[in-house]
Amino acid sequence: MRLLKATQGICGNRNLxxxxxxxxxxxxxxxxxxxxxxxxxxxxxxxxxxxxxxxxQAHEDPIACWGEIVNRIMEEQATPGERRKVVHxxxxxxxxxxxxxxxxxxxxxxxxxxxxxxxxxxxxLDVAAKHAIYALVVLIAALRKVIDSLCDSxxxxxxxxxxxxxxxxxxxxxFQFAWTDKQYVMRKRRWP
Numbered sequence: 001m002r003l004l005k006a007t008q009g010i011c012g013n014r015n016l017x018x019x020x021x022x023x024x025x026x027x028x029x030x031x032x033x034x035x036x037x038x039x040x041x042x043x044x045x046x047x048x049x050x051x052x053x054x055x056x057q058a059h060e061d062p063i064a065c066w067g068e069i070v071n072r073i074m075e076e077q078a079t080p081g082e083r084r085k086v087v088h089x090x091x092x093x094x095x096x097x098x099x100x101x102x103x104x105x106x107x108x109x110x111x112x113x114x115x116x117x118x119x120x121x122x123x124x125l126d127v128a129a130k131h132a133i134y135a136l137v138v139l140i141a142a143l144r145k146v147i148d149s150l151c152d153s154x155x156x157x158x159x160x161x162x163x164x165x166x167x168x169x170x171x172x173x174x175f176q177f178a179w180t181d182k183q184y185v186m187r188k189r190r191w192p
Contacts, residue, residue, distance in 0.1 A: 001036045004029075007146055014153075018145040027069075027077065028139040031132050034069060038062050067108025073128040077135075082127050090120030134185045144175045 011019050022029050074083065094116040103118045113121060151168045179185070 001033060004032065004143075007143060010150070011146060014149070016146060016149055018142045018149075022139060022142065026135075027072065027132075028135040030072070031069060031135055032139065034062070034065055037065070063108045064110075069132065070108070070124055070128040073131045074124050077131040078127055086120055086123045086127060089123045090116040090118075093119035130186045133188075134182055137185055138180055140175060141180045147175075 008019055011017070074086070078086075094114075097115050101115055103113050103115050105113050105118050107113050107117070107121055147168075154168050
């Protein structure tokens with residue numbers, strides 16, 4: 001998050017608008033904040049800390065946080081067709097299994113699930129994952145534009161630098177996957 005804040009500062013100083021759409025409560029920044037907290041060992045092992053009784057739990061349960069993000073994605077980002085398919089999947093599974101099955105699984109907020117809601121939630125997680133990846137790809141693409149702008153400015157500042165070596169090593173090959181084509185992102189099965 002510190003790197004993002006520094007990048008936002010650079011954008012402000014240089015009047016770049018690439019990151020303007022990412023407000024503090026935007027989905028992309030919420031997911032980035034979740035990943036940032038998860039990267040901290042105090043957050044990553046919060047479930048183990050809770051089980052062992054450690055009192056110094058620095059962050060809320062990451063599973064519950066991810067559940068909140070999934071709920072938000074299903075409400076705000078998922079298409080009506082995706083939502084209908086999710087519900088239909090749960091109802092089909094419940095009808096097929098009838099009373100011969102019992103669900104012992106709990107949701108991410110520790111609520112008990114029945115067969116219908118268990119299958120529904122599983123499918124929601126799949127749908128939400130695609131939307132979450134797209135939200136991050138859009139953020140990465142905006143960051144790539146900031147880097148490109150800075151590289152262009154560096155080339156303009158040193159016009160005699162025709163050595164073939166970049167003034168700023170921008171490593172574009174690491175950002176080639178950041179295509180903001182939503183259909184492509186939603187269909188993609190594997191990421192680098």
